[in-house]
Amino acid sequence: MEILHPPARGADRVLRLATMRSEPVVQVQALVKRYGTKTAVDGLDLTAQAGVTAVLGPNGAGKTTTVETCEGYRKPDSGTVRVLGLDPVRQARELHPRIGVMLQSGGVYSGARADEMLRHVAKLHADPLDVDELIERLGLGGCGRTTYRRLSGGQQQRLALAMAVVGRPELVFLDEPTAGLDPQARRATWDLVRDLRTDGVSVILTTHHMDEAEQLADDVTIIDAGRVIAHGSPEELCRGGAENTLRFSGRPGLDVGSLLKALPADCTAVELTPGSYRVGGKVDPQLLATVTSWCAQHGVMPDRISVERHTLEDVFLELTGKELRS
């Protein structure tokens, strides 16, 4: 009995995970959306499971169009979109109480105060969060009687975020939630996203900040020019395909040529500045061993040896050859 009990619970968990897996929170298939002659989204596929999904891409990549199609604002020209299993346009009445939406900007009466607007959105939901706690949590208490149009950009952003979560949704869409925020406010937003995830709320967020996606997302979809160009967990994306770099320091003027001979054929080795060396190529345990044994043979103590993981930024550059923020 004692032995059987844990596996049974484990099996139960596997089963629950399997059910979650079988029904993605968002499923977009072959989505096409045009504005006049411009194709904003060009055959995009996106599957988001429970958890945090980041949609990453430069300005004009089609992030907002994709998300707004999921929210029911836009009708696809072709393709299908299902959010929590529902058609966002035809089943909007059913869907809207279950999602929370943070628009990229605006969404609040210019003459309304922050707490007034938040309380109003709360009233549209059956079982909202405690508004005062949420105001406290997001540092909106200082807004007082100031109307929306006179709030700072950061306060406006945080109010929009609060409006997206106040109705206790299952799924939250955040369109560039930290654009223009100062570091503290950005941190507060990240913490809230993490808490949402912990409490079982799924989040779809668009961003062009690589670190945001790396910090928060279980899954990242990189889009460019209306198409998906890469998809996976941040770790998978940073590992897959990308060549890494090994750096170490030693005494200046080591014989880089002999190191190069010891390395596999497609590797590079250079002394960047006197005493600072860089090895490029597929950095795996074998390569690391080769470098350290070469150092041992030459009586070199490699100081500050480091393997640099590629960032999503590097991945993006490799995939598109473009700066992300362009």
Next chain:
Amino acid sequence: MSVGTYTPRPGAAPLPRMIAAQAALETKLLLRNGEQLLLTVVIPTLLLVLFSAVDIVDTGAGKSVDFLTPGILALAVMSTAFTGQAIATGFERRYGVLKRLASSPLPRWGLMTAKTASVLVTEVLQIILLTAIAFALGWSPHGNPAAVLLLLVLGTAAFSGLGLLMAGTLKAEATLAAANLVFLLLLVGGGVIVPMDKFPQGAQDVLDLLPISALSDGLRDVLQHGAGMPWDDLGILAVWAVVGLAAAGRFFRWE
């Protein structure tokens, strides 16, 4: 799974509660807005008091307050249902309020119902204030209250349709300018304070077809002259209401 602060518990509030909350918020914002109050309260009140006290325009036989009050009531309806609603809705559209609310549990028709309720509440407040002032100035109304109510309701529908059509199709700044201009033109040319017979016959024939003229003329027929149902004016208002609301429904863009 343990229950956390944000554990999902989604659901829409009951529809009547959502609509009531929406109407209450919009009314509160309107009553707090200085420019809106100027249009809906200050201007009608000033005109009523000023033109009753000072003989600026020849208002025909009888007390001038008896001529003016029906016109001012028509102006009050226009200021709220048309001018005020057009400007407010135009800016709500511009600032993404309509867009944000469209993804809330409140359905679009619920939002429009709330807007109408907010307009009606504001009109009731205006009418209470203006009739109180009119009575203080010696107003003696006649006629059938049902006819007055019908005129006010149809007038509200006609002006709402036109206001929403403007707000839903033009840019917010264009709506602001146009709504104020129309307010001014109809104030002068719609029988509000200037009797229609001051205009040449040809102009009168056209001006009589305006919703403001139909409303002020109808209210005047009933309240000043004790007429029964002013069917011709009600007919004009009904046509404007149908055309305006249908066009607004067809062309209104939410963002």
